[in-house]
Amino acid sequence: MKRILLPLFSLAVFSLALISQTPTPDRYPVLTEGEAETVGLSPERLARIDRMCEEAVETDQVPGMVALVARNGKIAYWKAYGTADVETGKKFRKDDIFRIASQSKAITATAVMMLWEEGRFQLDDPVSRFIPAFAHPQVLETFHFSDTTWTGRPAASEITIRELLNHTSGLGYGLIDGDERFRMIYQKAGVTDLFTTEPVTIRESVEKLATLPLHHDPGTDWVYSEGLDVLGYLIEVVSGMPFDQFLQTRLFDPLGMDDTGFYLPDRKADRLVPVQRPANGSWERYPVTFYDPQYPVKGAKSFFSGGAGLSSTARDYAVFLQMYLNGGAYGGVRILSRTTVDFILANQIGDIWGKDADSYFGLAFSVVTPAGQDKGGQGSAGTFSWGGYFNTQYFADPAEQVIGIIMKQTQGTNKDQTEWRFRQLVFQCVDD
Numbered sequence: 445m446k447r448i449l450l451p452l453f454s455l456a457v458f459s460l461a462l463i464s465q466t467p468t469p470d471r472y473p474v475l476t477e478g479e480a481e482t483v484g485l486s487p488e489r490l491a492r493i494d495r496m497c498e499e500a501v502e503t504d505q506v507p508g509m510v511a512l513v514a515r516n517g518k519i520a521y522w523k524a525y526g527t528a529d530v531e532t533g534k535k536f537r538k539d540d541i542f543r544i545a546s547q548s549k550a551i552t553a554t555a556v557m558m559l560w561e562e563g564r565f566q567l568d569d570p571v572s573r574f575i576p577a578f579a580h581p582q583v584l585e586t587f588h589f590s591d592t593t594w595t596g597r598p599a600a601s602e603i604t605i606r607e608l609l610n611h612t613s614g615l616g617y618g619l620i621d622g623d624e625r626f627r628m629i630y631q632k633a634g635v636t637d638l639f640t641t642e643p644v645t646i647r648e649s650v651e652k653l654a655t656l657p658l659h660h661d662p663g664t665d666w667v668y669s670e671g672l673d674v675l676g677y678l679i680e681v682v683s684g685m686p687f688d689q690f691l692q693t694r695l696f697d698p699l700g701m702d703d704t705g706f707y708l709p710d711r712k713a714d715r716l717v718p719v720q721r722p723a724n725g726s727w728e729r730y731p732v733t734f735y736d737p738q739y740p741v742k743g744a745k746s747f748f749s750g751g752a753g754l755s756s757t758a759r760d761y762a763v764f765l766q767m768y769l770n771g772g773a774y775g776g777v778r779i780l781s782r783t784t785v786d787f788i789l790a791n792q793i794g795d796i797w798g799k800d801a802d803s804y805f806g807l808a809f810s811v812v813t814p815a816g817q818d819k820g821g822q823g824s825a826g827t828f829s830w831g832g833y834f835n836t837q838y839f840a841d842p843a844e845q846v847i848g849i850i851m852k853q854t855q856g857t858n859k860d861q862t863e864w865r866f867r868q869l870v871f872q873c874v875d876d
Contacts, residue, residue, distance in 0.1 A: 465698045468778040472770035473517020475763055480520040484876030485513070490521050493869050496862070501526040505860045506835070506852050507720050507727045508536040512758040513870050514847040517766060522758065528717045528853075530727045538758070541703055541715045542851045543740060545638070545752045545832035547761065549672045551704075552750035553609055553808035554764075555691060556675050557784055564682050567609070570602035571674065574681045577654035578603055578674075583614065584657035587625040592632050594625070600661040605678070607662050608671035609807040610792040614658030615669035619734055620833075622667075629656055637670065638752045638833065639735045641743020646687060646750070650677040666796045666805065676750025687748040698777045699763050704756040707745040716740055716755065719834055721856040730855050752833060758849045765840040765847045768828070789828055789842075821868040837863045844874060 480487045493511060500506050508526020512519060524536035560567065565574070572579040581603055582596030599614065607613040616623065618630035618637035630637065633656055636649040650673060659667045676687045683690050688706050696704050708716055719730040719737040730737050740755045747753065763774065768789075772780030780788075789811055791804040802816030809828035817825040823846070829839035835852040848870040850862060 465694065466778045467776055468773045470776035472773045472775075473766060474775050475514060475517055475519055475759070475766050477522065478518030478520060480873075483515040483518045483520055485515055485520045485873045486875035489869075489873040489875065492872070493521065493866065494523070496865050496869060497523070497525045500860070500862050500865075503859070504722065504725070504727075506854055506857070506862060508852070509862065510536055510538055510540055510542075510758045510849075510851045511866060512762055512847070512849045513873070514762055514766065515874075516845045519759070519762065527727070529729070530720065531718075531729060536717070537715075539703070539715065540717050540851070541708065541712060541740075541755050541757055542717055542836055542853055543639075543719070543737075543832070543834045544754050544756045544761065544836050544851075545834050547756070547830060547832045547836055547838065548749065548754040549751055550808040550830060551691065551695065551754060551764065552672045552676055552679070553788070554780065555679050555695060556605070556609065557780055557788060557807070558694060559679065559682050561781060561784060565605060567606040568604045571605055571608060571678060572602055574678055575650065575654065575674070577651045581614070581662070582657050583661055584625065584629075584659065587629070589625075589628070592628045594629060594657060596657040599658055601663065603658075603662045605675070606792065606807070608669075608675050608678075610805050611666050611669050611671060612663050612793060612796070613669060613671050613674075614660045614662050614665075614667065615653065615671050615674070616659055616667060617669055623659065626659065635670070636747060636749075638749065639739040640747050641736045641739050642747075643744035644747045646673060646677045646748050647680070649747070650674050666793055670751055672751035673749055676748055679750070687750065695779065698779065699767060699774055701756070701760040701763055704754060704760045704764075706740070706748050706753045706755070708740050708755060710741075713741040717851075717853040719853045719855055721854065722859075758851050761838060762847050762849055765838060765849075769840055769842055769845055769847070789826065821864065821871070823867070823871055831863070835860065837866070839867055839870075841871075844871075846870065846874070 510524045513521035524538050528534045528536045581599040587594045603613045616626035633652050720727040721730045767774040771782035772785045788807045793805045803810045812822045812827040814825045816822045823841040824843035827841040831837040835854045838849045840847045850866045
């Protein structure tokens, strides 16, 4: 499909994009493999992760996985377990590529904040300033299940960029929304929620989304949403670059994230792990449902979902997290200022999750509170984390300088205990 350049695209904008990564003193850790003892991790305690992963495969919690633990810039543990594809018998490998789904959100949020640092907008600007279709939003009042018609009332305020980042915009999430009314409304409107092999663009889907009602007045509640897809299109409008090119030139290339992107070239297609589900005591490839699981390697390859579209490896995502632990710098390049990282990780939703909650939400991540730290197993206060639709998880602890990533590709299983066990086991490895 022919790509149409955006109205704001100009030579000046493109030139700015090429020079926007700024050099910084090369004193921050760059991820390399190292010995556990040299970074204060116990090899004997890391072996408990081995046993947990092996047990998870043996008991059919998952067909397999890749797990990575890093501390102080050293990858101390990086292993693959189990069968990546039961149909072919192919085993998991450390460099396998995974659909990271909602782990894309933190990357998109980082790109937004890179443009914010250039003074392109304020976080409390209404998004309608850049995407006019979002002017005059409405909050859902009545809905008729018989014909999916609805009425709304004017929202108390317009949606801001900040609210899109922290999921308080009032937007929903279509076919995975917790409210059946919104599932029906989004489907009828033709909004593309997650992944597609069809010739759809993020602009087309976002402009349909802009005409639909909100769950609540912006800023008053937290509902997981397609706000990061809207921000992917915002990045195109503000930067004048297609979103995939912006991420490639501004983030992935500078960080050396060579295996991260929306779609895989043919030479890497065999490294993509199939999505699998339990079936008759074994595993099988997940079928085509409302999406085709093969979207990263087939189809139109035109939908750059900022909320769920990227694929990556455990190591690439560890590099991204290490950049955050470094205060926004990596390999002699500064992506974000340390001060920007600080407030990305600050509480952006107040007491919406409860005054004594174990975590709050920042501008890209869930962040552990002192209450969460004191309950154990989550990491230090300030540990940030999230996961993805296909059963991938990550966390990073700034106080301990620890990164944990566990990558799987499953749907339809309720036996998997690896997420909480992995996180708990990583922190018991600290030995300094």
